Amino acid sequence: MKFSTSVPLSQLAQLTASRVMGDGSLLVTGINEIHKVESGDLTFVDHPKYYDKALQSAATFIIINKEVDVPPGKALLYSNDPFTAYNTIVRKYRTFEPSKSALSETAKIGEGTIIQPGAFVGQHVVIGKNCLIHSNVSIYDHTIIGDDVIIHANTVIGADAFYFKRRPEGYDKMISCGRVIIHNKVEIGACCTIDKGVSGDTIIGEGSKMDNMVHIGHDTVVGKNCLFAGQVGIAGVVTIEDDVILWGQVGVQKDLTIGKGAVVLGKSGVPKSLEGGKTYFGSPTQEAREKMKELAFIKQLPSIIEKLKS
Amino acid sequence: MKFSTSVPLSQLAQLTASRVMGDGSLLVTGINEIHKVESGDLTFVDHPKYYDKALQSAATFIIINKEVDVPPGKALLYSNDPFTAYNTIVRKYRTFEPSKSALSETAKIGEGTIIQPGAFVGQHVVIGKNCLIHSNVSIYDHTIIGDDVIIHANTVIGADAFYFKRRPEGYDKMISCGRVIIHNKVEIGACCTIDKGVSGDTIIGEGSKMDNMVHIGHDTVVGKNCLFAGQVGIAGVVTIEDDVILWGQVGVQKDLTIGKGAVVLGKSGVPKSLEGGKTYFGSPTQEAREKMKELAFIKQLPSIIEKLKS
Amino acid sequence: MKFSTSVPLSQLAQLTASRVMGDGSLLVTGINEIHKVESGDLTFVDHPKYYDKALQSAATFIIINKEVDVPPGKALLYSNDPFTAYNTIVRKYRTFEPSKSALSETAKIGEGTIIQPGAFVGQHVVIGKNCLIHSNVSIYDHTIIGDDVIIHANTVIGADAFYFKRRPEGYDKMISCGRVIIHNKVEIGACCTIDKGVSGDTIIGEGSKMDNMVHIGHDTVVGKNCLFAGQVGIAGVVTIEDDVILWGQVGVQKDLTIGKGAVVLGKSGVPKSLEGGKTYFGSPTQEAREKMKELAFIKQLPSIIEKLKS
Numbered sequence: 001m002k003f004s005t006s007v008p009l010s011q012l013a014q015l016t017a018s019r020v021m022g023d024g025s026l027l028v029t030g031i032n033e034i035h036k037v038e039s040g041d042l043t044f045v046d047h048p049k050y051y052d053k054a055l056q057s058a059a060t061f062i063i064i065n066k067e068v069d070v071p072p073g074k075a076l077l078y079s080n081d082p083f084t085a086y087n088t089i090v091r092k093y094r095t096f097e098p099s100k101s102a103l104s105e106t107a108k109i110g111e112g113t114i115i116q117p118g119a120f121v122g123q124h125v126v127i128g129k130n131c132l133i134h135s136n137v138s139i140y141d142h143t144i145i146g147d148d149v150i151i152h153a154n155t156v157i158g159a160d161a162f163y164f165k166r167r168p169e170g171y172d173k174m175i176s177c178g179r180v181i182i183h184n185k186v187e188i189g190a191c192c193t194i195d196k197g198v199s200g201d202t203i204i205g206e207g208s209k210m211d212n213m214v215h216i217g218h219d220t221v222v223g224k225n226c227l228f229a230g231q232v233g234i235a236g237v238v239t240i241e242d243d244v245i246l247w248g249q250v251g252v253q254k255d256l257t258i259g260k261g262a263v264v265l266g267k268s269g270v271p272k273s274l275e276g277g278k279t280y281f282g283s284p285t286q287e288a289r290e291k292m293k294e295l296a297f298i299k300q301l302p303s304i305i306e307k308l309k310s
Numbered sequence: 311m312k313f314s315t316s317v318p319l320s321q322l323a324q325l326t327a328s329r330v331m332g333d334g335s336l337l338v339t340g341i342n343e344i345h346k347v348e349s350g351d352l353t354f355v356d357h358p359k360y361y362d363k364a365l366q367s368a369a370t371f372i373i374i375n376k377e378v379d380v381p382p383g384k385a386l387l388y389s390n391d392p393f394t395a396y397n398t399i400v401r402k403y404r405t406f407e408p409s410k411s412a413l414s415e416t417a418k419i420g421e422g423t424i425i426q427p428g429a430f431v432g433q434h435v436v437i438g439k440n441c442l443i444h445s446n447v448s449i450y451d452h453t454i455i456g457d458d459v460i461i462h463a464n465t466v467i468g469a470d471a472f473y474f475k476r477r478p479e480g481y482d483k484m485i486s487c488g489r490v491i492i493h494n495k496v497e498i499g500a501c502c503t504i505d506k507g508v509s510g511d512t513i514i515g516e517g518s519k520m521d522n523m524v525h526i527g528h529d530t531v532v533g534k535n536c537l538f539a540g541q542v543g544i545a546g547v548v549t550i551e552d553d554v555i556l557w558g559q560v561g562v563q564k565d566l567t568i569g570k571g572a573v574v575l576g577k578s579g580v581p582k583s584l585e586g587g588k589t590y591f592g593s594p595t596q597e598a599r600e601k602m603k604e605l606a607f608i609k610q611l612p613s614i615i616e617k618l619k620s
Numbered sequence: 621m622k623f624s625t626s627v628p629l630s631q632l633a634q635l636t637a638s639r640v641m642g643d644g645s646l647l648v649t650g651i652n653e654i655h656k657v658e659s660g661d662l663t664f665v666d667h668p669k670y671y672d673k674a675l676q677s678a679a680t681f682i683i684i685n686k687e688v689d690v691p692p693g694k695a696l697l698y699s700n701d702p703f704t705a706y707n708t709i710v711r712k713y714r715t716f717e718p719s720k721s722a723l724s725e726t727a728k729i730g731e732g733t734i735i736q737p738g739a740f741v742g743q744h745v746v747i748g749k750n751c752l753i754h755s756n757v758s759i760y761d762h763t764i765i766g767d768d769v770i771i772h773a774n775t776v777i778g779a780d781a782f783y784f785k786r787r788p789e790g791y792d793k794m795i796s797c798g799r800v801i802i803h804n805k806v807e808i809g810a811c812c813t814i815d816k817g818v819s820g821d822t823i824i825g826e827g828s829k830m831d832n833m834v835h836i837g838h839d840t841v842v843g844k845n846c847l848f849a850g851q852v853g854i855a856g857v858v859t860i861e862d863d864v865i866l867w868g869q870v871g872v873q874k875d876l877t878i879g880k881g882a883v884v885l886g887k888s889g890v891p892k893s894l895e896g897g898k899t900y901f902g903s904p905t906q907e908a909r910e911k912m913k914e915l916a917f918i919k920q921l922p923s924i925i926e927k928l929k930s
Contacts, residue, residue, distance in 0.1 A: 117410075118446065135412075135432075138756050154448055154756070156811055159832065160770075190448070191774070192811075209472070230472070230503075233833070251868050267561050304925065304928060305607065307928055428738055445722075464774050464811070522835050535791060541835055559869070615917065
């Protein structure tokens, strides 16, 4: 998330009761979790395993719970609880604004777009031209939708990322401040859910089509002209390249890439990245031809056991 | 879809800028895609692989992109793009009518039927007597629901078929003009989706019961007294005969038949037709007893490998 | 379900046209199906297989279709159709009250709780303080929700149990009179469904978090600080102890227990109880390490077959 206007680091130190290490007059342009950081951003790190990654990232500012040397060109905030400090800033700059009506007063809706009864359009949502938003759809705040998009009934766009930090006393929620961006000519089925990014954007590429009950996790980026059949589930921070086809009930784990033109057959589970241009099956997925051979081998087991007995 | 009044073929030629081959004064009574054609219907074919099927089908009229002999008793429309010509006709005769209120003015609702707050009832919907439609249900235009039907909250009846033609530039949508028909005494869980037929009807037979998050694809026909547990997904153009039981998270591929009284155990994937009266398990499904044996054989693999080493 | 005031057994005999065996002046304090009975409750039994279980249960009153000796301290109702008699009583004491507005007049909503547009709150619902109920959520009658609970858009709380008795002429529904109880600090994703108990309570423990499209069946009890990823489905009458993690698309069969701290990996199917503190994978589930070994053994099948040929 970018701030609407840049904020001096010292001001964020005050807000979060943390201590500046380096130049507090430097201007922070946005806040992002580590997967999405850009120059000018503030991020946080609270685990020794990730200190180096954060300090060497593109982020200009890091909230950290260790005394370290300030890397050149950066400035740090020292905090005992960087996670809470991060959440405090997000809450301040992305306040939740309850809506008084189903079409929020700050939403912008393009010419020729039809919103059916019962659909909810949140604050600061932008919807393009000639879209059709069916009944009882829910579109959370700050979502951006292009032209010629169809969203079927009871689908939810922009719910919070499923992202928690385990504390001894229970789960602590990372406050989502990202968005969903849906490009032109996308069609989304009924009862789908596309979550917003934690701090960046979940993106659905132009011309991609989804059947009913498809779930897309936070910060996942879907390419152009993809086809997802019913009840597909894709976790967070996944990259799906162009022209990928996922058949019914496929599940995709987080933080991986499915290459251009890959096809995954129904009910498969994808635990790691898949090369493009091939067809896959199984849980965990293998190339479909190999998996079919394997299933045939398994069918020979009774005769193998018979042979071994003799 | 049947037209409300018959239309001369020549009129459809003009609408779609196509050319009549045969008698243009013949009357077209409806339009259907190839799986659902009846006498008097117009259908289309645009791929050499299916020319013969279409020309020999029950359809009286065919939009085609090849010069062929007109079969006796039929007439043809020549078009460079039969798919687009078909869509043009569907759009003309089944115009989308946005609704101004949650209970559309053209809907008919039977005596004793309760519609809870937030439910949407589309144009030309017919609901029978003594039904209970829970909150935030969405019922698309032209759906027909019998008596004593219960539909739980946030379920969607009649969303568009997931049916696209791949073009070099992206997916081209086949416009759905079919319906959903739900017979008496059906109960449908919460957050289910039952899609309308592409041009024919998706049908749920009398007394069938569905748990939550069940997805039923376009043109699928479900028999009487079936039982589908939570998160079952059934693709398009499937026939489920009477008394079939599908347990949780079962997936069923398109264009197949599950015979009367078959039982499919949880998490199974059904890739081809299943005979009735038996119990199945696995992905791909086998008879449950065989599948259980296979799982037991696999458990013996370590000892087999041990034996082979010695 | 407990009655608001106790009812003499003879009065229920009259209501259901059944015959008292024992002391009809005894007071019935509630009605429950056999899994949830307590002292003072009325339950029913209609199958010889379960006569003893019912007669020896904690229930003080039993509707039964056999002449038997009345156990000491109990009283019975003789009925030809105990199932229907039970339903008749439930219907009488838990009448469905249609709602005239999205926030039902009898609902109680705590201070600081935000209800977004389109959310439905049923009769006699109680929601605590500082909750956030997103748009188009549906909360059925009699649900109880604690403090600091977040429910994302289009989720359904309290739909009826999926519970039917097969009769020769079709399925006969068991009328649900239970509730859903959601404890403090729970977060539930978008398009989830949590069904009410048949006669008891479905319970979600404090601090538990669910991603989108999670389904929880009737009478299931979830412990504290559990984490369920997207598209998890849990059947009815399941006990999930504290700190359990279920990853995406896991399915859990009915009437079993998952022990404290167990982790079940994505796409697994759980057919029987799992010990706590371990990690599981597969359908049917095994310990993950074993399952991984098994998958590796299967990969050796081609070379085994090769060896056997030579």
